[in-house]
Amino acid sequence: MISNLRAAVFVSSLLALLGKTTAGCCSQNYMDCDVSHCGTSKNQCLSCNGDQLIWLENGPQSSCTARWDPCTNNLNDCCNGLSCVGNQFYRQCLPTVGITPTAPPNPTLRPTPRPTLMPTKSPTNAPTPNLVQTPTRSPTKRPTRMPTKSPTNTPTPNLVQTPTRSPTKRPTRMPTKSPTNAPTPNMVQTPTRSPTKRPTNVPTTFVPTENPNTNRPTLLTESVLLRSDKGLNAWEIYQGLSSLTHINSENPPNYAFVASGGAAGDGSYVVSESQSYALLITGVVLASWEEHAGKVAGANRAAAIKSFEGYFNFWKNMCVSSSQHDRHCQNGGNYCSGSVCLPDWKHWKTGGSVETGAAPDADEDAIVGIILAVSAVANDISKPMWYDEARSWADASSTAFFRFNVDSSKSAYRMVKLGSCWGGWDNNGNNPSYHSPGSYRIMRDFQQSYDGPRNGYNAVSQSEWNGGSGTPQYQYGAEASRTTFRVAMDAAFYPESSLDWSPYLSAFHWRLKNYFDPQNRSWPSNTFQSCRGPNTSQDIQVFGDWSNNAFIYGPTYTSLIAASPSIQNAQSMIDAAANILKSNLPSEYFARSWTLISSLVLSGAMENAAKKFHAHY
Structure with a gap:
């Protein structure tokens, strides 16, 4: 269980402010000064509530392997206080005390981010594609903050700008020896869908545990979901993709959405996460076209359709490339035109x-983006050439996701894993920010309505889609904030299911209401304070600079779409949040992506995209 909790939160526990210095500092990765919130003295550091922190007497180290990094080929290179743990296939540097290693698989790990402020000077040329068999450092999720004043223009060729170097990712789990076996399909007969499409007037009261004397937010029905027109509009959001888009070809279009920072590097790589963001954004923009982008002067639907096709073509190429080796952990899963449907997590651009x-x-966001794009053009008299293939690809990918990314070894429950090759129940680890109930409902309903051929696979039954598990979190940061977005997305996709999502989001509404500054239209950094959840052994801490990091405040603000109108300043709050996102559009990959995605939620575009989907499925 401890392993599961750590796997869920280690990114958010890295409250870093890195820099070269000769003074002593507090460290969690045993190499850098990455926990500045614990004070500036040794006593403050060692008494801080953290995960095996140490005090670096002489400041950061530069010639050793940091905690969580691979040491398979350098057994004696771990930083002081760490040991190289694992087996002949994979080892990583872990604290000497309390090591309980488990055997990992051959595939490389997809870790979570460690912040850094050490930018690269310029991107290098894209290397010649080549399969890498040994584990290497992986990409970052916590970016540096380089905001721009306005979104970029419509995508044009050669659009990749020099990205800032963002933090490297550090794995915090020891993966399993092999992926779990795929469950036998169709074990339970598909029941009819029980709830009505749009029930109303079913709210119950949610009582915040922190302050029972405060006004209590109530659960919501679909009719009162909020939205704002004070932020980026859908066409501006679409245009915001251009600066990170690498165009491999225009005919046919083949577009890579480039990640940057850490092992994701210098602008030469795409991670499946980044490509999935481009698919999700273009899918939502297209499916909400009539109510959003289509009302903006100069918006070009044909251009958006072509962009989706370009991102989809590169996603397909990623799947084909991933099928050219046997380390994808999807045995028998060549459901998508003879290739696997779930690509390896890192590729050359x-x-x-x-x-x-x-x-x-990444897989769930890409699948939903493809489904929404298919819904957007389903009524077109002349459908795009990619329509039938994308429709088939989304159906097959939904089955592949359930078979290879879900641990179904416990008959009554299912767990979204850390990847096709690692994670699962018990000590294998999972990440709650990967759990996306709205995405699974979309896949379920799409498969139930799909009437095309299925070659080599079956649809996942409705009973199999039900179930899942999450774990508590000890830090609220880059990973945990995405959990908030996942629940808000469920609200946007299925407003009628408020009994599922409203209790979680109501806790955010209570804090945001109490700390909202109506004069400055903003929130202070102490809006979210430490607390302890049920059945947990330590307090949940909040990323100290959360209000200045778009990849945290963006997903957090998405909770406001479900704020009850009875909450004072509810509309003012969502307007303020939308304006904050519009006023601070970062240039760096991760922060920029989450500014764009969060803006789609706050503007109501994601809710309207879901309505387009429900009209067909």
Whole structure:
């Protein structure tokens, strides 16, 4: 259980402010000064509530392997206080005390981010594609903050700008020896869908545990979901993709959405997460076209359709490239035109797999983006050439996701894994920010309505889609904030299911209401304070600079779409949040992506995209 909890939160526990210094500092990775919130003295550091922190007497180290990094080929290179743990296939540096290693798989790990402020000078040329078999450092999720004043223009060729170097990712789990076996399909007969499409007037009261004397938010029905027109509009959001888009070809379109920072590097790589963001954004923009982008002067639907096709074509190439080796952990899963449906998590921006194993968070976002794009053009008299293939690909990918990214070894429950090659129940680890109930409902309903051929696979039954598990979190940061977005997305996709999502989101509404500054239209950094959840052994801490990091405040603000109108300043709050996102559009990959995605939620575009989907499925 401890392993599961750590796997869920280690990114958010890295409250880093890195820099070269000769003074002593507090460290969690045993190499850098990455926990500045614990004070500036040794006593403050060692008494801080953290995960095996140490005090670096002489400041950061530069010639050793940091905690969580691979040491398979350098057994004696771990930083002081760490030991190289694992087996002949994979080892990583872990604290000497309390090591309980488990055997990992051959595929490379897809870790979570460690912040850094050490930018690269310029991107290097894209290397010749080549498969890498040994584990390497993986990409970052916590970016540096380089905001721009306005979104970029419509995508044009050669659009990749020099990205800032963002933090490297550090794995915190020891993966399982092999992926779990795929469950036998169709074990339970598909029941009819029980709830009505749009029930109303079923709210119950949610009582915040922190302050029972405060006004109590109530659960919501679909009719009162909020939205704002004070932020980026859908066409501006679409245009915001251009600066990170690498165009491999225009005919046919083949577009890579480039990640940057850490082992994701210098602008030469795409991670499945980044490509999935482009698919999700273009899918939502297209499916909400009539109510959003289509009302903006100069918006071009044909251009958006072509962009989706370009991102989809590169996603397909990623899947084909991932099928050219046997380390994808999807045996028998060549459901998508003879290739696996879930790509390896890292590729060259020009094509070619670099790191192996699928990543569930990327896969679910890509699948939903494809489904929404298919819904957007379903009524077109002249459908795009990609329509039938994308429709088939989404159906097959939904089955592949359930078979290879979900641990179904416990008959009554299912767990979204850390990837096709690692994670699962018990000590294998999972990440709650990967759990996306709205995405699974979309896949379920799409498969139930799909009437095309299925070659080599079956649809997942409705009873199999039900179930899942999450774990508590000890830090609220880059990973945990995405959990908030996942629940808000469920609200946007299925407003009638408020009994599922409203209790979680109501806790955010209570804090945001109490700390909202109506004069400055903002929130202070102490809006979210430490607390302890049920059945947990330590307090949940909040990323100290959360209000200045778009990849945290963006997903957090998405909770406001479900704020009850009875909450004071509810509309003012969502307007303020939308304006904050519009006023601070970062240039760096991760923060920029989450500014764009969060803006789609706050504007109501994601809710309207879901309505388009429900009209067909």
